[in-house]
Amino acid sequence: MSIPKTIKGIGSVNEKEWTSPQELEYSPRKFNDEDVLIRIDYCGICGSDVHTMSGGWGRYRNLVPGHEIVGRAMKVGSKVKSIKAGDRVGVGPMAGSCGECKLCLSDNEHYCKKVISTYRSKNYKADNYFMQGGYATHIIVEENFVFSIPDGIPSNVAGPLMCAGLTVFSPLYRNLKDNNNEKLVGIIGIGGLGHLAIMFAKALGAKVVAFSRSNSKKQDALSLGADDYVATGEDTNWVSKYEREFDVLLNCASSFTDINYQSFFGALKVQGNFITVGSPELSETLDLHAVQLVVSGIALGGSLAGSKKEALVMLDLAAKRKIFPVIEELPMSVENVKHGWQKVQKSDVKYRLVLTGIQNHFAKPKL
Structure with missing residues (x-):
């Protein structure tokens, strides 16, 4: 042509x-x-x-x-x-x-x-x-x-895998591909990114906890494969329940506003990873006290899309496990x-x- x-x-x-x-x-x-x-x-x-x-x-x-x-x-x-x-x-x-x-x-x-x-x-x-x-x-x-x-x-569901799917798969794959023991992964924000993150984390062998502000998405998250669900705005005991338990927390929220980072940092194991994949507007900033990172012993970072190698692994896994976006x-x-x-x-x-x-x-x- x-x-x-x-x-x-x-x-x-x-x-x-x-x-x-x-x-x-x-x-x-x-x-x-x-x-x-x-x-x-x-x-x-x-x-x-x-x-x-x-x-x-x-x-x-x-x-x-x-x-x-x-x-x-x-x-x-x-x-x-x-x-x-x-x-x-x-x-x-x-x-x-x-x-x-x-x-x-x-x-x-x-x-x-x-x-x-x-x-x-x-x-x-x-x-x-x-x-x-x-x-x-x-x-x-x-x-x-x-x-x-x-x-x-199917072609109609393949498009969101190219961005949303690959964006969450890359950091999950890099943290879970050698997952000999079942790791605990938290998915923060159950939307366009988060609902795919739940499915991919489960497919990679993790135990998955979904986080959202209210219980409105609880049934969706559980049906997608989450093992537990936390409504951070309604459950006041979640921090003590999951203190120092998570290997990975994947922040899929589209904005940093109203996220209680101190609570989430306290839920990570020492050397656990807090990874942000949501992309807010350029004007939005992240305000943290440096001592929070020092005393928690955790790693704070971000992740952007993924490589072709990761994309092909993701697509193969999605086809085999029927991991399709809603x-x-x-x-x-x-x-x-x-x-x-x-x-x-x-x-x-x-x-x-x-x-x-x-x-x-x-x-x-x-x-």
């Missing part, structure tokens, strides 16, 4: 007008020997999209978001080895990296200082092309950031993109949104 002359997508002209998305057209980027052209069939709506489009992560002009992409590889470059034309593939938050640094050569390419985001970054390998995302007909991505999707995963589907349209952004902003999603029928929408004649 030849590269299309024009790509059609849905986005916004700038952050001030983000609540009025519209159809945009743009030229594709330069196609290199290491690249894959993807026809997009599904794309998730991620909280990162709303942070970006609303201006929470800075200003922009004429931007199509989306980095939970599922489609078909239509053309592969001469140096591509792992993907062939016709393969069903997915793409997450990153679309390229330098490929030469220590990080790229140690399965940490998503932390490369020259990483290229799937949308909004300038692609220095393609004449500084301004990257556009997955609410669109096509995208061109480097092979190392294109993931083959196993047959056992989704709401929205047929592709300007109105539904707007509606989806509104739902995400209000935290009114259970638990991921997926745009469907992307090709059909743009193939329809405009009246």
Whole structure:
């Protein structure tokens, strides 16, 4: 297949007008020997999209978001080895990296200082092309950031695995892959990230405790595989029950506001890990007393997406164990993109949104 002359997508002209998305057209980027052209069939709506489009992560002009992409590889470059034309593939938050640094050569390419985001970054390998995302007909991505999707995963649920799934799987896998003894893992925040984290932590052999402010998500968490549930706003005894018990606490909340870090730090074993994967707006800060870390003996850190190696392990596990996100589907349209952004902003999603029928929408004649 030849590269299309024009790509059609849905986005916004700038952050001030983000609540009025519209159809945009743009030229594709330069196609290199290491690249894959993807026809997009599904794309998730991620909280990162709303942070970006609303201006929470800075200003922009004429931007199509989306980095939970599922489609078909239509053309592969001469140096591509792992993907062939016709393969069903997915793409997450990153679309390229330098490929030469220590990080790229140690399965940490998503932390490369020259990483290229799937949308909004300038692609220095393609004449500084301004990257556009997955609410669109096509995208061109480097092979190392294109993931083959196993047959056992339906296309409509595969998209959220590319971002939300990989984001929680990577830190869990790194902490649990040598899990000879059943480790205790706490999942803080039962939403788009947290509900997947429960399932992956269980599949990796952990005992899992789900944390939320109220009991409203208790049945969901238990049905997903959690062994216990703690409503931190209602259960005043949870801290003493789990004092110094957890090996890992994974913070999946979209904001740091109202999280009692001192209580959670006290629930970690010495040398236990508190890992944040939720991404708040740039203006939000974390206010801690340094002595809290010293006296607790714990490690505080974060995690960003995951490597291709981890993505393929995750997808294989998801296919075998049927670990699929809970989704709401929205047929592709300007109105539904707007509606989806509104739902995400209000935290009114259970638990991921997926745009469907992307090709059909743009193939329809405009009246």
